[in-house]
Amino acid sequence: MDRIRSNCGRESRGFPGLGSRQGLWNLPDLGRGNGDRGLGPGWDGEGRAFPFRYPRALGIPAFRKRCGGFQCPCRRPPECFGPRAVSSLLSTGPGRWIFFCRDASCFLWDGSRDIQGFGLPCRGTYSFLRHSFNALCRRADPFRGKSFLEISSGSSASRNGFGMTVSFSRAAKRGKRRAGIAGRRKKEKKRIYRAAVIGCGRIGSLLERDRLRPHPCTHAGYYGFHERTKIVAGCDLRQDRLEEFGRRWKVPPSRLFKKYQDLLSVVKPEIVSVATYTESHCEIVVAAARAGAKIILCEKPMARSLREADQMIRTCRRSGTLLVIHHERRWHPNYRAVRKAIQSGLLGEIRTVVGNVLTSEPRRDWHANPAVSGGGPTLHDGTHLFDAIRYLCGEIVSLRGETERKDPKARVEDTGRAWMVLENGARAFVECGGRREYFNFEIDIQGTRGRIVIGNAVYRAWTLGPSPRYEGFVEFSETAPPPPLLPDTFPFIVEEILEAYEEGRASISSGEDGREALRCVLGVYGRARIGSGFAE
Template sequence: MITAIVGLGRMGMRHASVLEQCHLPITAISDINRDACETAGNNYGIPEERRFMSAIELIDQIRPELLIVATTAPGHCELVVRAARNGTKMILCEKPMATNLRDCETMISACNSTGVKLAINHQMRFMEQYTIPKSMIESEAFGGLGSVIVSAGNFGMAMNGTHYFEMFRYLCGEDSVKVSAWFSKDELANPRGPQFRDASGSIRLETSSGKRFYMDCSHDQGHGMNVTYNCRNGRISVDELAGNLSFVVRKGEYRGESTTRYGMPYETGSKTITPADAVAPTRSVLEALLKGSDYPTGEHGLLAMKLLVAAHLSNERGGATIDLREEPISRDYTLPIA
């Protein structure tokens, strides 16, 4: 298979490692940084003539069957569309999917019209820190999900927050329809360049059935990724960096009692899970894409972006709730995200 990577930053190099693990030789690479291109080329034995400074030239000349797009978000749309029209069969694109909804829709349309399988690297369905809580939440013992609370360091609404939007959709099996957000006023430097900015702060989502999601990743919080799942009969807490899961759940004979009796006798437990990691779940996304099923699609990436744009609109309105069922979101509202 003719395989190529465009974008050789930290995430691009993780993709290179994943391709190597999957025994897929890298045919060609591209990065606007010559040193990054040289380093990756030397590490993976890629000939000089297949190291490109221009991703467009790579796509036009190499015509890869599998393309990994690991550039910053503003370039995603052009590269995905170009590849789809040049014979690429599968594309794995980093998140955030794009910088506005119109670009997301353009990417999806280009891939659908040419039969290209497009995956967005939202890996949550493959990570133990979510698959295990999901199975517990759906059990008779825990009785279903009420809310999710994410308490985290300043990891950015776009860069990491969109992952949690997809996680919430995956856990609920339904889309969020209401969005409220309050962003921090302080902006911190983005390591990808001064042209990029990402919001910190807090957000609330709600599904049509009333399930709630709360996340605080404000600028004055510098550590942690902790998630609490509040259920009908219990609570699950996960320290994602440490790989620790703990829970409390009502004893069986009390599970039919009203939720107002919140002090019923309970059982406790804990287990060790795989800590947060980018490489292994990215490999799972790629393997699902290669198989052609159960991968995070362009439509999933679009939904995460729609919530992000709605969050920015809500913040501009002082935290007013945006109901996506009633208010169309501008397709051209563009975010300065990486």
């Protein structure tokens, strides 16, 4: 196992997956004053590895003062933090920090791997950044700007196989430097946006119950945990969901509605999330835009037809409303990193793309009713797949598709397939549904100089190297995937949408992007033409 030299001058063993090919941490000291020996990789007293060694000279009183009395998510008091209680102290960007104690409730991992009881994903350090931040995503800016280290992309950086970097720079006196530059001017208070959620079901709010998902993972969670948004109202047809929504997000009964028209006229929210059945997306989005909503976050799929999608886009454009479609992978740090790697040419020319979103047969509820859902798994789940391929690899210029129904009486397909040509000439194939006994989402992107596989349960990369089996041959050699681009999906999804509105630009997941994903799905159904290919 590779060794990592810590800042205190001694050597400590590295983690599995952190070999020289994936790059080593370069961690400057936390400060040399009063005998502080700094932070570095090391071993705790029980023989388990942890990312950063606790600075012993930084006593509990000093620590509490510098951290502003912050508590770990497990609610343990700061007095419990010590050399054996602290597991990591990690910056996730300017003013954002991660602090964990050893309580199991503070860890978040993918459920399939657990390194030495620590929950560290063994795909490498960059994945650890994302998983760590997810565990504290509900506590935005916990140190209120009193950060010790910050992430940057400059010198003294660790490099992975793609030449991309993650580094740590000393910023213990960042606040003083800022004061010297900007004087003693107070930072302007940012605007707080009033948000309402129409549709309090799974993606609207209920998925926050899921203990395995990174949180927040719902529309209400985004607004409830972000410092610049406040949930002021909710709407749903079911009384039990309304009551739970009110209890969870502290919304008074007077602001819980069964009719979205009443919500829009009484509350007049600035942000409206539409998390209802597909059949009502167009109607609600149009009504919200006309009622004066500044931002609308609409759940996927965008609509049932291109006519509805065009009406949504046209109405929002006329009213000056920012329309955003919730294809959340566009905000995910791994997908953003892969997009950057492809655009920089690290994979060479993209030649082949194979994607799948595999599920069981459609549920016998509203999903099986095309008048409500608009289609089967090709629409409900495949919209993510088509959108992700467009986001990563470019426009789809030609498409030919097919659908299958095992049950001849079924009203929606159980399997959809598409063969596509991308704008650079690459070929792509996708499969949606497929009557599997499991769920899987992944995209395999193959270029002339590398390959990346990314999905819900996989994130791997390969570059070229000499063959270890055949003399004179060149083969793939696995390396670390591109490091995730921080921040994580949350808070980035909210911050990006607010910045897009304030700057007068489109979001990275615009209504036009949602329309193109819908057009691909309808191409598979034979209801839209894309290039020379036409679905039968």
